[in-house]
Amino acid sequence: MMKPLRKAVLPVAGLGTRFLPATKAMAKEMLPVVDKPLIEYAIEEARAAGIEQFCMITGRGKTALVEHFDIAFELEATLRERGKTEALARLKATSLSPGSIVSVRQQEPLGLGHAIWCARAFIGDDPFAILLPDDLILSETPCLQQLAEAYRETGGNIVAVSEVPHQHTNRYGILDIGADDGRLVEVRGLVEKPDPAVAPSNLSVIGRYVLLPQVVEHLARMERGAGGEVQLTDAMARMIGVTPFHGLRFEGRRFDCGDKAGFLEAQIAFALKRPDLAPAVREFLRNYVEVPA
Ligand code: G1P
Numbered sequence: 001m002m003k004p005l006r007k008a009v010l011p012v013a014g015l016g017t018r019f020l021p022a023t024k025a026m027a028k029e030m031l032p033v034v035d036k037p038l039i040e041y042a043i044e045e046a047r048a049a050g051i052e053q054f055c056m057i058t059g060r061g062k063t064a065l066v067e068h069f070d071i072a073f074e075l076e077a078t079l080r081e082r083g084k085t086e087a088l089a090r091l092k093a094t095s096l097s098p099g100s101i102v103s104v105r106q107q108e109p110l111g112l113g114h115a116i117w118c119a120r121a122f123i124g125d126d127p128f129a130i131l132l133p134d135d136l137i138l139s140e141t142p143c144l145q146q147l148a149e150a151y152r153e154t155g156g157n158i159v160a161v162s163e164v165p166h167q168h169t170n171r172y173g174i175l176d177i178g179a180d181d182g183r184l185v186e187v188r189g190l191v192e193k194p195d196p197a198v199a200p201s202n203l204s205v206i207g208r209y210v211l212l213p214q215v216v217e218h219l220a221r222m223e224r225g226a227g228g229e230v231q232l233t234d235a236m237a238r239m240i241g242v243t244p245f246h247g248l249r250f251e252g253r254r255f256d257c258g259d260k261a262g263f264l265e266a267q268i269a270f271a272l273k274r275p276d277l278a279p280a281v282r283e284f285l286r287n288y289v290e291v292p293a
Contacts, residue, residue: 002155005148007128009052010042011115013059013106018258019246027062029133034270034277038257039065040094042133045289049144052130054096056103057115066103069096069157076123077142110222111229127151130232132207136266138273139252143208146250150184151210156244157236160208161185162254172204173233175247185247186268187240192226192233203247205233206254212243229235 016028023031029039043054056065072091079088102122106115116130129144141201143160151158164172176189177200189200209232218235225231239245255269258260271281 002152003125003127005049005096005127005129005151006051007053007055007123007126008046008144009055009057009119009122009128009130010039010133010254011057011106011112011130012045012055012062012065012133013109013115014258015059015109016077016097018260019263021199025061027065028258029062030064030068030259031246033136033257033263033266034274037068038133039068041136042131043069043096045137045142045144046129046131048142049129049148051144052100053116053122054101054268056101057106057118058103059106059109060164062083062103066101069094069101071095111225111227111231113230113232113235114222116232117216117222117230120216120220123213123216127210127212130207130209130211131183134256134258135207136255136257136270137206137208137252138255138266138269141251143206143250143252143254145211146252147210148207150246150248152186153204154244154246156245156246157187157212157215157239158210159187159236160247160250161203161247162206162249163202164204166195166199166202169194169199169202169204173231174199174201175205176200177203177247183249185249187247189240190233194233205247206250208250209236210214211236212239214243215239 012029016023019028019198030037058065076091104118106118144209147158161175170193174185174191174194178186178188215235218238222230225234255266257266271277
């Protein structure tokens with residue numbers, strides 16, 4: 001029997017070195033795209049997919065991430081007093097129900113695999129989702145919801161995948177592809193950040209996963225992989241052939257918000273989707289692109 005998907009793990013312990021000094025005293029996942037922090041996009045996407053329990057893997061200086069989903073009692077009271085109903089509604093939408101969010105500390109930056117292993121008590125015997133908040137996805141149907149629907153078809157492990165330029169395979173987890181119907185891909189192998197010369201394909205894992213709890217047992221070996229880190233990709237690779245394992249080419253566009261150019265592009269793309277902002281943004285963009293290089 002297939003267990004329903006109700007849990008999500010959000011690794012947010014990264015140091016955000018690429019965004020220094022902005023991230024000196026603030027978590028990079030609190031950086032806003034238009035007017036919402038990255039972490040909020042991830043939590044909203046998870047809720048849309050039916051997730052009810054959240055675990056953030058945090059570290060030093062990351063308390064704002066958990067605070068953000070709490071009830072801001074004084075702020076709410078002030079807004080109510082002042083009749084700011086719209087702002088109040090936006091604020092209320094960010095609080096999660098009592099007891100639905102927990103956080104654990106990773107303590108040492110030993111890799112994504114190690115971060116997920118830190119959530120082992122939360123995961124228990126249940127399937128769970130992972131969302132990497134740096135990967136922001138603009139889509140009709142929230143990406144994790146697409147994965148959750150596919151999981152109900154296939155069971156097993158399922159990861160969001162997308163084609164990347166061949167010369168960029170060394171930035172991602174890359175699939176060795178079996179049967180492929182253009183949407184669902186059978187995963188025959190997985191390699192973390194392979195050199196383009198040896199990459200089995202250019203189909204890469206994007207930061208959305210639905211995994212079976214057994215992955216924790218493989219993570220517990222603490223084997224070091226690419227970059228000397230404990231890699232989630234390596235633990236997942238050990239489950240190929242044991243359990244169904246698929247990649248889903250999701251509908252939507254992914255922005256790498258861990259990268260400055262990707263982050264700026266996300267600002268523009270998300271702003272252009274906003275009726276209150278799109279006309280002004282379109283107008284000023286025209287002025288910039290007409291400037292000769
Ligand atoms: C991580 C994973 C990688 C995946 C990527 C997606 O890498 O290790 O397999 O393709 O996220 O964004 P990172 O970006 O943390 O180096």
